[in-house]
Amino acid sequence: MTPAHYRALSATGEASEDGGADVEVTGGNLVLTPAAGDVLRVPFGQIATVAEAEQFTVRIGLAQGTVIELSRLGVMRTQLLAELRDDQGDAAAPQ
Helix, strand or coil, rough: CCEEEEEEEECCEEEEEEEEEEEEECCCCCEEECCCCCCCEEEEEHHEEEEEEECEEEEEEEEECEEEEEEECCHHHHHHHHHHHHHHHHHHCCC
């Protein structure tokens, strides 16, 4: 798990959640475990895009239009980006 700051944005760009969370890529899911609130599990099949929005911020676009921004990842940013991109490609591959 990697500690991070996250923001969940609606399709209209409004922040619906904001705070600290542990982030993990496991079992075909991106898992966010906030300091307060419910755990968010996002299956790779629901991830539409993975990009670096600004320096040191990972922006994950979901199929329904929601966006999750992860920042303050430290040295784990590069590894997280690689895992998300690799696993996103695996989820899109025909079975």
